[in-house]
Amino acid sequence: MSPSSEDYLEAIYRLSMLGKTGVRSSDVASLLKVAKPSVNRALKMLTDGGWITQEPYALIYLTEEGLKTAESIFSRHRTLQLFLREVLKVEEPIAEDDACKMEHVISDETMKAIHSFMKGYFSP
Template sequence: MQESGENYLETILILQNKNGSVRSIDVARKLSVSKPSVSRAMGILRDDGFITMEANGELVLTEQGRARADAIYERHRFITRFLADVVGVSPETAETDACRIEHIISEETFDKIKEYLAEK
């Protein structure tokens, strides 16, 4: 899956946790992208089995989508914490950089970061 697809899944998860339900317009606003871009992405995520779209327009993560979104968001949270608390960058920079790093970091490196933070 491409980075943009992972960003969409993570955003749906965050918005569902915050608001209870999510529509395409919510995702477009959160990511500052156009509604047609979200529509295209949601079609791909639906076809790949990561989301369903209800008749009322609500986006719902499938079990597979939820698992993928949870994994991405976990990486985001741990990397943000590591950058802010261990490396010492500002919370804003940690958040921005984590958004980029979470998609390319190896499983081995991520596991070591989690291990390191668990010891603290």
């Protein structure tokens, strides 16, 4: 999956966590600050990949595989963001931007090491 597709999947996941029964493409466009035609192209790829379902002009839903993948992406993002902010003391906007970039390229091994470190860092 491309970094762009991961961003769209994560956005759908974040919006679905707000308690909505489904996600509107206009909300995805607004969250990612992109044009609706860009969202429509991404949604087609995510549908073809089996990560989401959507009827034309209807709400977007994560599939079981899409939910699993989105949760993983979101977890990487949050862990990296917390690491940058709390451990390295990077300012919030920069930490957010850097975490978004890093989540797509970081190895599983390094991510596991950061995750383990963060567990110990926040434990009493």
